[in-house]
Amino acid sequence: MRQVEQADWFKFRSVDFSQLDSLERCLDEFARRTLDGVLIRQVYPAEYMREISARIERHEPPFPIFPWTVPPAVARKNKHLYGITLVAADHCLPEYFNVAEGFRSHCHELFRDGADYEERMKSIFSVLSGGRPVSLPRSPDGQGYMPATIRILPTGATIELHCDNNLSHHPSYAHLKTVCDVNNQLSFFLTLNAPGAGGELVVYERRWSDNDDAPSEYVVSKDSSMVEDREWISIKPQPGDMILFAGGRIYHRVAATQGASPRYTIGGFLANGLDGKSLYYWS
Numbered sequence: 001m002r003q004v005e006q007a008d009w010f011k012f013r014s015v016d017f018s019q020l021d022s023l024e025r026c027l028d029e030f031a032r033r034t035l036d037g038v039l040i041r042q043v044y045p046a047e048y049m050r051e052i053s054a055r056i057e058r059h060e061p062p063f064p065i066f067p068w069t070v071p072p073a074v075a076r077k078n079k080h081l082y083g084i085t086l087v088a089a090d091h092c093l094p095e096y097f098n099v100a101e102g103f104r105s106h107c108h109e110l111f112r113d114g115a116d117y118e119e120r121m122k123s124i125f126s127v128l129s130g131g132r133p134v135s136l137p138r139s140p141d142g143q144g145y146m147p148a149t150i151r152i153l154p155t156g157a158t159i160e161l162h163c164d165n166n167l168s169h170h171p172s173y174a175h176l177k178t179v180c181d182v183n184n185q186l187s188f189f190l191t192l193n194a195p196g197a198g199g200e201l202v203v204y205e206r207r208w209s210d211n212d213d214a215p216s217e218y219v220v221s222k223d224s225s226m227v228e229d230r231e232w233i234s235i236k237p238q239p240g241d242m243i244l245f246a247g248g249r250i251y252h253r254v255a256a257t258q259g260a261s262p263r264y265t266i267g268g269f270l271a272n273g274l275d276g277k278s279l280y281y282w283s
């Protein structure tokens, strides 16, 4: 395994939140493909992340738990989400938008005594884009998309190999495709709790190609044979650190969580508006 600094195929920068200005306009570099990932350390203090994680553990506020086809106690034993992703909503977009509205107010409540999560993400994206307006996409009838999902990986849970450009094949992306450039989307997440071992983000040298997907086929995860002979590196952001990377075009996965402490992250995706001016974030 290589350290992130040693991989010339993964162009990476790491800065403290206090030096955020040094990343001004770095989204242009992502667009030119001269940058693949940035780690912004201590976007929130680690101590505050412990408090947020304790609230998540207590399920306070009571976010909807996905999957909801099984009882919550069963869902909680495996990988689960607070909130729902656009692809998981499948053909039930009214439900997605309902959940989104509730999620936003629960999320304000979760961060009630610190910097508001959405506001902090928007202010970071604004700097990274050189001051472009940052918005949540809205459905044709004005409903807001999910701003993020909270991902919970108990012991042994993983996020399997995928590349997020594949998401846009899903029918539920039909409207979003008319708003922003989903084929160059970036992924971001803030680490709330890191497990003692495991839970690293693993990124592969292999880049996405349209030919990797059966015509317009969305799949939850890709076969690991696609990357078995490829170089890879792993990155483990600590609580309070936020990572933004070119997850749309770089194959990646999350390694199995080990030990009693679960992995909690909150995040989503970011893309340029087709109007050439705005930036949009969603999950």
Ligand SMILES: O=C(O)CCC(=O)C(=O)O
Pocket: 151, 159, 164, 187, 188, 189, 247, 252, 253, 254, 265, 266, 267, 268
């Ligand atoms: O660790 C996470 O929260 C998700 C990482 C990931 O697979 C993604 O952002 O696409």
